[in-house]
Amino acid sequence: MLPFPIELTAGAPIYEQIVEAVRRAVASGRLKEGDRFPSVRAISAELRVNPNTVQKAVTELTSLGLLEVHPGQGCYIATRSVSTVRQQREALAPLLERLVIEAAHQAVDEATLLELLRAKCRELKINLDSNS
Structure with missing residues (x-):
């Protein structure tokens, strides 16, 4: 089970829906600074979407400053600077x-x-x- 609620709908690109779901989860406190973020593989399996789609969302979340990537360790919810x-x-x-x-x-x-x-x-x- 993913640590952020999401129901994929038609109309918006899937990666944007993932980004928005994570943004809401961070804003609401459901995901907190330093929390480990699920792997691309885990998210793609749970949502039954292409891993490249999830990777695009992770890249966007990283560029927005919401995720920090730690090579060899995974992704974490970023600490605010x-x-x-x-x-x-x-x-x-x-x-x-x-x-x-x-x-x-x-x-x-x-x-x-x-x-x-x-x-x-x-x-x-x-x-x-x-x-x-």
């Missing part, structure tokens, strides 16, 4: 800008916007406080 946090903030900045501008156009005040964000976190079972 200052540069990773800075990169995350830079990546989120344009999304936040669009969100705030759209909220202003919709006449949504700051308190309501924050409550909507908290509600979405609860809906997705993501505790942002544990990720700081």
Whole structure:
């Protein structure tokens, strides 16, 4: 059994679905820093997909800074570094800008916007406080 929930669906590439499932598992705390990540072979067998597809997801997760590869030992959930946090903030900045501008156009005040964000976190079972 994989340490992250995933149900493959049609419409999105499989490797992207794997990446998104792992991102959610890390964000929710289901996968924690330093946890051993399953092998490409184990994931491909569990999901019944081509190992190359899983390898593509692992490569993407590594480039996103979510996985660390230790040659001969496997992959692990990455420990956050200052540069990773800075990169995350830079990546989120344009999304936040669009969100705030759209909220202003919709006449949504700051308190309501924050409550909507908290509600979405609860809906997705993501505790942002544990990720700081």
